[in-house]
Amino acid sequence: MRFLTCMPRVLLLAFLSFQSLSLSANELVVGLAAPITSLDPHYHNLTPNISVAKQVFEPLFLTDAFQNLKPGLAESWRNIDPLTYEIKLRKGVKWHDGSPFVAEDVLASFKRIPDVPNSPASFALYVRQITEATAPDAHTLILKTAKPYTGLIRDLNSAQIVPKAVAESAKTEDFNSGKAMIGTGPYKFVEYKPGDRVVFARNDEYWGGKGDWTTVQMRMIANNAARVAALLAGDLQMIENVPTPDVKRLSSNKDLAIAQAVSNRIIYLHMDSNRTKNSPFVRTADGKPMEEANPLTDPRVRRAISKAMNRDVIVERIMETVAVPAGQLIAEQFFGTSKNLPVEKYDPEGAKKLLAEAGYPNGFQLTLHAPNNRYINDEKIAQAVAQFLTRVGIVTKLETMPSNIFFSRGSKLEFSFMLAGWASESGDPSSPLRSLLGTYDATTGTGAANRGRFSSPELDALTTDAMIEIDEAKRGAKLALASEKAIELMGIVPLHYEVSVWGTRANLTYAARADQYTLAHEVKIKK
Amino acid sequence: MFVFIMRRLSQTAVVLLVTSLLVFAGLFVVGDPVEILISPDADQIERERARVALGLDKPGWMQYLLFLKNALSGDLGKSFVYGRPALEVIFERMPATLELATVAMLISILVGIPLGLYAGLKPDSKISKAIMAISIVGFSLPTFWVGLMLIMLFAVQLGWLPSTGRGPTTEFLGMKLSIVHWDGLKYAILPGINLALFKLSLIIRLTRAQVRENVLLDYIRFARAKGLRKSRILGVHLLKNIMIPLVTVIGLELGSVIAFAIVTESIFAWPGMGKLVIDSIFQLDRPVVVAYLMITVLMFVVINLVIDILYSVLDPRVRLSAAKN
Numbered sequence: 015m016r017f018l019t020c021m022p023r024v025l026l027l028a029f030l031s032f033q034s035l036s037l038s039a040n041e042l043v044v045g046l047a048a049p050i051t052s053l054d055p056h057y058h059n060l061t062p063n064i065s066v067a068k069q070v071f072e073p074l075f076l077t078d079a080f081q082n083l084k085p086g087l088a089e090s091w092r093n094i095d096p097l098t099y100e101i102k103l104r105k106g107v108k109w110h111d112g113s114p115f116v117a118e119d120v121l122a123s124f125k126r127i128p129d130v131p132n133s134p135a136s137f138a139l140y141v142r143q144i145t146e147a148t149a150p151d152a153h154t155l156i157l158k159t160a161k162p163y164t165g166l167i168r169d170l171n172s173a174q175i176v177p178k179a180v181a182e183s184a185k186t187e188d189f190n191s192g193k194a195m196i197g198t199g200p201y202k203f204v205e206y207k208p209g210d211r212v213v214f215a216r217n218d219e220y221w222g223g224k225g226d227w228t229t230v231q232m233r234m235i236a237n238n239a240a241r242v243a244a245l246l247a248g249d250l251q252m253i254e255n256v257p258t259p260d261v262k263r264l265s266s267n268k269d270l271a272i273a274q275a276v277s278n279r280i281i282y283l284h285m286d287s288n289r290t291k292n293s294p295f296v297r298t299a300d301g302k303p304m305e306e307a308n309p310l311t312d313p314r315v316r317r318a319i320s321k322a323m324n325r326d327v328i329v330e331r332i333m334e335t336v337a338v339p340a341g342q343l344i345a346e347q348f349f350g351t352s353k354n355l356p357v358e359k360y361d362p363e364g365a366k367k368l369l370a371e372a373g374y375p376n377g378f379q380l381t382l383h384a385p386n387n388r389y390i391n392d393e394k395i396a397q398a399v400a401q402f403l404t405r406v407g408i409v410t411k412l413e414t415m416p417s418n419i420f421f422s423r424g425s426k427l428e429f430s431f432m433l434a435g436w437a438s439e440s441g442d443p444s445s446p447l448r449s450l451l452g453t454y455d456a457t458t459g460t461g462a463a464n465r466g467r468f469s470s471p472e473l474d475a476l477t478t479d480a481m482i483e484i485d486e487a488k489r490g491a492k493l494a495l496a497s498e499k500a501i502e503l504m505g506i507v508p509l510h511y512e513v514s515v516w517g518t519r520a521n522l523t524y525a526a527r528a529d530q531y532t533l534a535h536e537v538k539i540k541k
Numbered sequence: 542m543f544v545f546i547m548r549r550l551s552q553t554a555v556v557l558l559v560t561s562l563l564v565f566a567g568l569f570v571v572g573d574p575v576e577i578l579i580s581p582d583a584d585q586i587e588r589e590r591a592r593v594a595l596g597l598d599k600p601g602w603m604q605y606l607l608f609l610k611n612a613l614s615g616d617l618g619k620s621f622v623y624g625r626p627a628l629e630v631i632f633e634r635m636p637a638t639l640e641l642a643t644v645a646m647l648i649s650i651l652v653g654i655p656l657g658l659y660a661g662l663k664p665d666s667k668i669s670k671a672i673m674a675i676s677i678v679g680f681s682l683p684t685f686w687v688g689l690m691l692i693m694l695f696a697v698q699l700g701w702l703p704s705t706g707r708g709p710t711t712e713f714l715g716m717k718l719s720i721v722h723w724d725g726l727k728y729a730i731l732p733g734i735n736l737a738l739f740k741l742s743l744i745i746r747l748t749r750a751q752v753r754e755n756v757l758l759d760y761i762r763f764a765r766a767k768g769l770r771k772s773r774i775l776g777v778h779l780l781k782n783i784m785i786p787l788v789t790v791i792g793l794e795l796g797s798v799i800a801f802a803i804v805t806e807s808i809f810a811w812p813g814m815g816k817l818v819i820d821s822i823f824q825l826d827r828p829v830v831v832a833y834l835m836i837t838v839l840m841f842v843v844i845n846l847v848i849d850i851l852y853s854v855l856d857p858r859v860r861l862s863a864a865k866n
Contacts, residue, residue, distance in 0.1 A: 049820065051622045058622070059580035132594055132624035134578035139587045186624050208623075208633060210707055210812035233706055235810040236820075239689055240705050244810075247696040247704040387823070418825050422572030439582050449582060459584030 040228040042534055045241045047255035049209050049234040054189035055174035056127050059135040061437075064172070065531040066232060069214050070110075070197035071174035074101065074120065075167065079275060079527045080347050081441025083167065087115065087175060087198060088155075093484050096162040101155040107221045109177050110196045110203075117149035122181035127173055130186065139459070140169040162482035164489055168440045200225050200535035209234060214534065222535070230534040245270065245517050252522060254532050256515040258336045258390060264517045274515040275526035276338050276345045279437040280446070281389055283319065283382075283399065283507040285310040286430040288467035295381035295430035299374075299409070309378055310430065316504035318368035322406040323399065324360040329510055332394045336515060340508035342497050343438070343446040348528070350442035350480075350493030355501055358508075365406040377407025383424070384433035388417035390512055396433045399509070424465040432465060435512070441529070442490075443497045447477045451505040468505040546846065553842045560838050564831045565608065569601050574621050574825040595621050608831070617835070618828035622821070627828040631814060631836060636716045637707055638806070638813035642798040644720060644733035649740035650791065657748025658775070664753065672745060679742035688735045688808040695731060703728050705810040732809040736802055740794045747790055751783035784855050792848040793841075800837040 048062040055067035076086035091101045107115040124147055128138035143166055146158040159166060176184070177196050184194035195203035200222065201214035214230040233250070235241040238257040242264070244250045256264060256272065265272040286293045286308060293308045309315045325339035338345060341357040369377060380403065384396035393414045400410040410431075415423075424432055438445040452460030453469040460474070461467070476499050480492035501508070514530045521540050527533070575591050583591070592598045596607070608618060617627045660669040696704035708725030710717040719725030755761060756779070764774045803815035814833065821829040852859045 049816075052624065057624060058578070059583070132619060134574070134591055134595060134621050134624070135580045135583060136587065136590065138590065139582065139584055142586075190625075207707075207812060208630075209816060210810075233810065234812075235705055236816075237807045237810065240692065240808050240810055243689065243692045243697055244704040244706075247692070247700065249696070249704045249706075416823065418572045418577050418823055421576040425573070425576050436581065439580075445582060449584070456585035459586055462584045462588065463581050 040226070041231065042227040042229070042252065042537060043231045043233065043250050044532060044534065044537075045235045045244055045250045045253040046232050046532065047238075047241065047253075048236055050212070052186055052190060053192075053195060053203070053206055053212070054130065054186040055176065056123075056130050056137055057133050057186050057189070059137050059172070061530060064174075065533075066212055067174055068199065068531055069201040069212075069230065069232075069534055070195055070199045070203050071176060072197065072199050073171045073173055073175060074103075075171060077171060077441065077529065079525050080349075081278065081529055082349060083171075087120075091167055094156075096482070096484055097159050099155075099157040099159075099166060101157065103153040103155065104221065105153055107198050108219055109198055110217060111177075113177065115175075115177075115198055116152040117155050118152075119178045119181070120155055120175055121147050121149055122178040123175045124173065126176070126181040132186070137172055140172045143169070162484070164481055164484060165440060165444055168442070168444075172439060201230055204229070220535075225535045226537065226539045227534060232532075232534075242517070245519075248519075252516060252518045252524065252532070252537060254514075254516055254530075256517045258334045258515075260517075261334065261336050261515055269520050271518050271520050271522065272515060273518060273524040273526040274336065274513050275528055276347060277437070277512045277514045277530055278344060278348065278439070278441060278528045279389075279435050279512045279530075280340050280343060280345075281392075281395065281433065281435045281509045281512065282340070283509065284432040284434055284450075284466040285316060285319075285468075285507070286427075286466055287311050287469065287505075288427060293430040294428065295383075297379035299376040299378055299407075301379060304378065308430075309372065309374055312372045313504055314368045314372040315374065316507065318365040318372070318406065319403065319408070320358045320504060320507045321361040321365040321368065322402045322408070323358070323507065323509060324402055325357060325510055326360065328395055328398055332391050332398060333510065333513075336513045337390075337510045338513060340510045342501055342508060343436075343443045343450075343506075344441075345511045345528075348438070348441055348443075350444065350490040350497075352494035352497045354494075354498060362402075362406050369407060374407070377409060379409045379411070380431050381411045381413055381429075382431050382433060383420065383429045384412065384414045385417040385420040386414040388420070389435045392433065392435075395509065399433060427465065427467065429465070433509075434465070436463070437530075439529075443493045444477070444481065446506075447473075447493070447496050447500065448481075451500050452477060466506075468503075470499075470503055470505065473499045473503060473505065545849075549842065549846055553839065556838055556842070557835055560834055561608070561612070561831055562605070564834050565605050565827065566601075568825055568827045568830060572825055573597070574827065577824050578621060608828075617832040620821075620826055620829045622824050622826045622829070627832040628836075630829055631817065631833055634812060634814045634817050636718060637811060638799055638802060638815065640718055640720045641729060641732055641736060641802060641806070641811060641813060642795065644729045645736035645740065645798055645802075646791070646795055648733055648737035649744050649794075652737075653741045653744030654748050654787070657745040658752055658780075660745065661749040661752025662756070662775075664749075673749070676742040676745045679738045680746075682738070684735060684739065684804045685808055687738060688732070688805060691731045691735055692808070702731055704731075705808075707812055732805050732811050735809070736798060736805045740791075740798065743790065743794065744787065747787060748783065751786060752779065755779055755782055781855060785852060788851050788855065789848055792844045792851075796837075796841045796844045799840065 050063045050066050051058045055071045072087050074088035075083045078084055087104055088101045089104050094100050124141050127141050143159045143163045144157050145160045148156045180194045188194035192203055200217055200220045202217050204213040204215050206212045211231055211233045216225055216228050241253045242260050245253045264270050289308050291308055296304045298304050329337045329339055339357040342352055342355040382396055382400050384392055386393040396412055400412040403410040436446050436450055448460050449463045451468055453474050454461035454464050454467055476496035480496055483489040483492050516524050523538050523540055525536055579588055579591055620627050620630050623630050656672050660672045663669050692704045695702045708719040708728035710719045713721045720729050764778050803819050806813045806815040818833045
């Protein structure tokens with residue numbers, strides 16, 4: 015795409031002015047980066063699906079660009095006691111078919127969520143903590159949990175609300191055909207062509223005010239180059255996931271604008287903390303199996319790995335500055351993060367010293383496993399990581415593979431050292447603390463994604479303590495404390511936070527979102 | 542003829558069985574679909590629920606036997622990803638792929654054969670040399686690069702044609718087609734050319750070689766000596782004789798255009814089967830991949846059968862019973 019820069023400007027401008035005439039001023043055409051698998055908002059817990067569903071449906075609370083709660087269908091909530099939540103619903107909200115929105119709709123939606131047949135990834139976990147849900151009047155909800163659980167309100171953000179009649183009878187097919195696509199959101203459903211596009215029309219009655227677009231088309235263009243080309247050609251007014259090499263070029267084009275924000279996803283290194291010896295891909299410095307010990311369980315070795323990482327180089331060279339070096343589990347702008355966790359400085363000498371202290375003055379050998387089609391530039395980052403480690407004496411080989419193989423093998427604990435990413439749907443550190451760093455325990459549901467089986471009773475206690483704290487401010491402080499512990503123990507080695515990037519025509523603005531959703535309602539025409 | 546067709550069909554059944562077993566086993570080895578489909582946030586309870594919901598909690602051999610049992614009654618299983626019958630998901634995308642294949646094959650045949658004839662009849666003219674040079678380029682350039690260049694030139698710079706996507710569709714003979722109107726057809730031109738380029742070059746070169754070989758043969762000389770019109774020699778005698786290898790190649794290429802238009806479909810965001818199958822492989826959506834490959838096998842078998850029948854029409858020396866050997 016390099017030759018774009020030398021494209022005859024006059025031609026391009028002439029063409030663009032022609033295009034803007036031919037497009038209706040009030041139609042927004044967006045290029046999505048991934049196809050959706052269904053329109054049913056309760057069928058498949060997948061970012062593209064949720065993003066598209068959110069044009070039509072809404073959860074109880076909305077979130078701002080950094081996933082802080084703001085009133086939506088629900089106006090407020092409070093704890094009556096640690097086990098009971100009272101949620102006040104907004105009055106005067108209408109469904110797209112004109113009927114009024116009431117508490118019964120919410121109850122019916124919560125009932126449908128765990129009960130969608132054939133769902134490959136359901137939203138059940140977000141409502142599982144609710145043991146009893148009642149509606150004393152049309153605009154009040156009472157939710158009870160079996161044990162104190164303060165993640166509930168944020169969890170409910172993933173539960174889209176549908177009308178009672180739809181919740182009780184509609185099947186996934188009815189959403190795909192459009193019959194059941196009745197929401198309260200800013201846009202109404204018009205048409206769905208699988209693998210191609212979804213079309214919406216404005217909901218003029220929307221309680222949050224009318225959007226800027228009479229119609230919205232969301233087209234699925236997974237190929238990065240094709241999506242950028244379609245934006246340049248004027249066929250699209252907005253695209254998701256601008257590839258990192260194109261960000262600079264697009265932002266220097268005066269017909270286009272870039273919107274970017276740090277995302278809730280961290281890229282990190284995960285180490286085998288499960289085996290005390292004979293970790294499958296750890297070898298002594300001269301290549302023999304390590305039968306006595308597993309160096310990766312030693313906090314000094316893990317700290318040394320962190321010190322060996324030159325995060326600035328990764329961000330500047332590989333990510334072309336479209337990323338932020340990471341010092342904790344989720345970027346500082348989010349709720350519950352610590353102010354005392356600066357990014358670890360690149361310190362190869364310090365790393366060597368720590369390795370020597372831990373009893374590995376000559377280092378050891380390691381194989382890093384990484385996916386090659388899952389995260390932005392994942393393979394290149396893994397190459398850099400392997401080189402950084404080799405430089406301090408941990409001779410590292412790299413093996414990359416498609417994500418479908420990587421995650422299956424990772425979950426079978428076949429690896430010693432992995433590069434992976436984690437997006438915190440909760441918008442705070444609670445999600446990585448529980449799923450990624452919590453002790454693996456099927457009964458409590460913690461550590462489900464803990465492929466290194468890191469386990470620290472001390473950290474688990476801090477996390478649990480934060481999860482039962484009702485007071486929001488105190489909860490934030492406790493989450494920060496747990497984050498500090500996690501980094502002190504080096505449960506994972508943070509590398510960087512991904513940045514989400516949207517490209518738009520110059521006359522549009524979009525408040526870039528950390529949760530990576532593309533919400534047509536938030537796309538505004540510059541006045 | 543009837544015996545011939547029946548024999549072919551029974552062979553097909555064996556091929557289908559082997560294909561399904563290979564694909565099934567292959568995907569089983571690659572990985573666990575639940576790991577890919579599940580939300581990373583999911584806890585162990587939810588992972589187990591998904592495994593049971595998709596029928597993946599049973600041992601592999603039992604999953605295969607269940608699949609076979611259902612397949613015999615025409616049910617190739619429900620897609621893990623879409624939760625709908627795999628065949629339905631595939632057939633929904635089929636019209637898009639078929640029309641793209643049609644456009645590409647029409648371009649290759651209608652442009653390729655005349656150019657090939659010209660180059661074969663006048664091998665020394667400058668135009669012929671230019672045609673041959675271009676065909677080499679068409680052969681050697683990678684499809685994805687040509688596709689991007691076409692978008693850059695005709696959509697971004699000149700703005701003549703839309704860059705990506707499929708145009709508005711209209712109901713035609715029970716299928717939703719986009720190419721029966723100009724509004725939709727203009728979306729199919731760039732991907733059509735992109736997909737056709739390789740076949741076009743192939744057909745040009747093959748036609749030329751056949752023509753060069755045949756014009757020297759006795760029957761052409763005899764026809765000339767008899768004083769037949771040039772157009773008749775060309776259009777009836779020569780064309781009929783060079784058609785046999787051409788039909789074979791065109792037939793097989795048609796199959797590959799339909800089954801493997803993946804690169805073109807992804808670059809042009811064309812919502813066809815190729816894109817579907819690639820997505821399905823990444824998501825380990827086994828029912829869709831198995832069903833897709835079985836359809837592909839079936840399609841190739843049918844195309845080959847049609848080719849064999851066409852042979853006997855084009856060349857009276859060929860008898861279908863000879864295919865027994």
